[in-house]
Amino acid sequence: MNVNFSTNKNRVVDIYPKEGVSIYNLATYDDVLVVAEAGQLYGQIYGSTYARVTDKGSPHFGK
């Protein structure tokens, strides 16, 4: 029996703070972006979401 296990921990520390760059596009197509972003794991996926009720006072909140 042969078992291998690995964990993945990484963090983007900075991109180019001197010029205020904290996010860098790795790949983009339409609304889908994959980025390197300061403070996050490398390879964050950005994209569009469903419109939802964000007003906490609304009885439909969360919908």
Add this chain to the structure above:
Amino acid sequence: MILTSEGAPQAATGGRVRLGTQQPDALLGITNTFSYKNFNLGFLFDARFGGKVFSATNAILQASGVAAATVRNGEREAFVVDGVIADGAGGYTQNTKAIIPQRYWDAVAGLNNLGITEANLYDATSVRLRNVQLSYTLPKRIWVKHLSRTPGLVLAATTFG
């Protein structure tokens, strides 16, 4: 969900949102082999935990109406999406309008090229049986007699997944 006035889902305004990471938290692989007489059985399990994956393939199949998800109970009947519709005065009313699947999937997956990203973002966790191999080593008395130039002979069946 806040739906359009016809009762179809729509994308939130205000730009793109961070939805998750591509990367797994952990990877695991297990191989093992068992022997019984001349038989050998081996396998490989491969697992990935955590991370997200966006499927453009699914979005395109849904938008063109060939994905299984576009057919409900074997039919393409109109249905009411669970959500609310803006009443124009800052409030919302529960949706009661039925729409046909074509309109629904057009709204979800047909927006631009890839639809609403969130709709086709999946958990990338998976456990796969990648490989199974069953082999049989021919008894010496057979290969020594008939195939003596072969140093050892194994019949093997392998599958990959």
